[in-house]
Amino acid sequence: MSDQHQLQSSFKQWRLFFVFVCLYFTVWSILPTFLASSVPLDVSEGINWGSEWQWGYYKHPPFSSWILYSSYQLLGHIGPYILSQLCVLLTLFFIYQLGKKLWSPAIALLGSSLTLAVIYYTYPSLEFNHNVAQFPIWAGLYLAFYQSLTQNRLRDWVFLGVLGGIGMLIKYTVIFLLIPMALYFILPRQWPLLKQPKPWLAAFIMLAIFAPHLYWLINHDWLPLSYANGRAQDISEAASNVQRHFSWVNFIVAQLGAHIPLLIMLAFNRKKLLGINKYRQRLPDGASLLWYMYLSPLVVVVILSLVFGVGLRDMWGMPMWALSGLLAASFIASASQVFTIARLRKSLVTWLTLATVLSFIYIGLGDQIRHKASRMQWPEQKLTNQAIETWQTLSSCSLDSISGDRWLSALVAMNSDFPSLMISGPASHSPWMNAERLQKNGTLVIWQNDDHVLLPLLNKLTVLDSKVADVSNPIANDTDALIKQQGQWQIAWRDTNITKPLMVNWVAYVPIHCFRNVPP
Template sequence: MTPSFNQKSASHAKRQKDSLHNGNNSLDSNQSEQKQWRWFGLFLIAYFVIWSIAPTFFASSVPFDVSEGISWGSEWQLGYYKHPPFSSWVLYSFYQLFGHIGPYLLSQLYVLLTLFFIYQLGKKVWSHEVALLGSALTLAIVYYTYPSLEFNHNVAQFPIWAGLYLVFYQALTRNRLTDWLLLGVLGGLGMLTKYSVVFLLLPMAIYLLLPKQWPLLKQPQPWIAIFVMLAVFAPHLYWLVMHDWLPLGYANGRSHDVGEAASSVSRHFSWISFIIAQLVAHIPLLLILALNRKRLFGVSAYKHSLPAGASLLWYLWAAPIGVLVVLSLVFGVGLRDMWGMPMWALSGLLAASFVVPATQLLTATKLRKALAIWLTLATVLMVVYVGFGDKIRHKPSRMQWPEQALAGQAQDTWQSLSSCPLDSVSGDRWLGALVAINSGFPSQMISGPASHSPWMSIERLQKNGTLVMWEDGDDDILLPLLDEITVVGDHQDNNAASSDRLIKKQGQWQISWRDPKADTPLTVNWTAYVPSRCVQSPQ
């Protein structure tokens, strides 16, 4: 029986109504999703503001690597005995601009820049939704929370690695000269930040050597990128040649110090503990995914859903670990856990790519809630540990030292002995750096070979003297430049005023900890080498 005209019209009207209803539901869902993302964005703003500002109020001193980096950066060298110079320059600049808040602000800006690069990459490979979720989930990697407080060469690599992922992908897919130029610049800056970026650059080079990429190597763009990278790195390379490759010797020593009693055989298996440490850093992300596992692709379905370019990201995610395993297993390089800090910028994005599209709205909501809980917990733990950890454990961490009191004591002691300004501090690296960054930036003469402090010289010491400090019980201080200078004891009278001799004064400071229940005060021994022309007359 053929339906009547009226029946057809009614059926068509019903379909239109259902379609409009579904469209309205979809629109409402999108608006609700955007609103939720806006609220989550406000939460992240609050999170980053707290992590940028709170440590300044709760900590009584900056972390060790921060003080050391600031002190190095004030010398504006092309290299330092431990590391390349770029992150120290940036850190010193931020400290000069913003004071004690500068290092913490810089760390969080580096984390934000990392998330931005991952978001841009995710949009190109998957979608806006996956990119947004993936960049947020990056914060579920432990390295991007508490360890990021200490701006060091590992934290400084965060956006370098993320940026290299992005520009390498763009260079391969678009083959524009600008992308290759950016690849060269970022690669060069990475090498100026920390040499371990080679663990990413090497897999990239290997990928370009695959037969599929040979046509690309016949074009000038990749070679231009290599030239730019070398040009950016060239000044530091010159410094390395002129300073006997100091940082490489330091890095080699560090790799052999892993597990101080470790034998050469055990270093071949240091990759096992290294990978375990990286898995531990992923625990928050893995827990979040486990709680939402029913809404994730299975492995088989995931493989069939991969877009073009996703396999490259998986390669870039896994290959650096492969390089490190080979270095450890084959060459016996001892791996340090923190070398893995910058390697996981892709983890959150790759995790987000497992979300089944049909459940994306609901899953994103649940993942945001779980991530908010994790970040809130991490923030509370950070505030408690930094602000009250020493009073809970009755043992100070590096961020709970009496930095200002120490610097004030050093300045008062020097001014009581010398009419000349404090030109340099020496001895213990930690104490010296804390005094230096709080006392108008006198140079720091680092304990060890004279080559560790190329800005110091016998002539400079002879002219300006120095203040040497070390903790009570730590007498292992090596300052070879002082051994070559004539020093007069503080009770001797050798017509010092008419010579270039240094007058030696000694003493000890007792500085209270901020924890009133601390058993003993901080005891610091000091020796002042005062130029004879600057010696203060007795009052």
């Protein structure tokens, strides 16, 4: 085969692959809306947090909730799925831009595409949350840090600062990457850079972007850090002292598990890959920096576990592996590059097709197969309709807030013109709520089974049972009182073979001036 004919064949194969990738991302952006009857937990929660436009929330910094709410307002239920896939696409773009600076465009294209062979970038990406929002941040930081050190342009340092600041506004775990980047300057050959203003400008931009959230943290008792500490203690209490210091073992196993599709592809092509010694000899300038950025965050989390006994969560690793595909592709021997790239590309198409089919069978038919609903198979709209109907039957005023179970209440809120969420727990978890607002507007509390609901703000208010709320009763003359009525809903599941309905307990606290005097 002539070189020209081989080049034309390769171009045609890449063109077909691009068509497949475009179709893949279109399907993953659109199809879940039609197959799922409800959004995942983190999506519903994030949308409702974002509707409050706070500089922080009791679990996390605010940025991903802002963009999640905005996407939902703009595009409805399809918005969060599109947003997730845009994050994955932007990640691939950054990795491609980085890859072609060290290797050939073909290796960069394949390497960025092989990122999708890491499981985190497929099914888990459907649930847009703070981990998914970090995907392009980590990839962009890899690119910005590399360019800042190798080219030392002002725009690269500014880009580094902006991405670092936004990353800290998304989730604090980006510090696992920022710490190794900062430590890199300890190397003597990097000392001259510290005498220049550009790195310090990047640090200043990063801090300036993070500063409003830092101010919010100071004024809200460091809520997300307290929450994270509580979660870590929960993990610690469930494990022995020795187990806490070795949680990194399970973490690494989980990360390797997420790489299984990529590892299988490499195993089938192992004879076409460079050995370690040859790879080291042919390593281009700057590639060692990529390996440092790739492995050093893992070292950080291992130290946190091994030395400090921090209980690691597997999902912290989601954004850490954007370089996996590119570094894997860099092992391809130049002598067999065209052939190996073609084989890996076909393997990737096979994997993505399989992941797509299995994921959407699970979303669309999983409850009917297992006769048990997952989060994306809950009767979201039926629950919302029931909540609105109940409130409107009891109250002539609009539903201002909904409280109790954070999953159920979030589903109702995002489908009913966004009444505020009053989250079960300390009042500080819902800083947009206060006793005066509750007294004026009331609230609807919903929960499942015997779940304990803690709403301390209600304890400050006068609450009357609906049985004594007749206008002829003098007790009802307290114009600041809330009228309490309660009951239980039985809501059918999407799968008709699930005979036991969803049981939801509810209590309505209706301001006396809004209360419709209906029979209990």
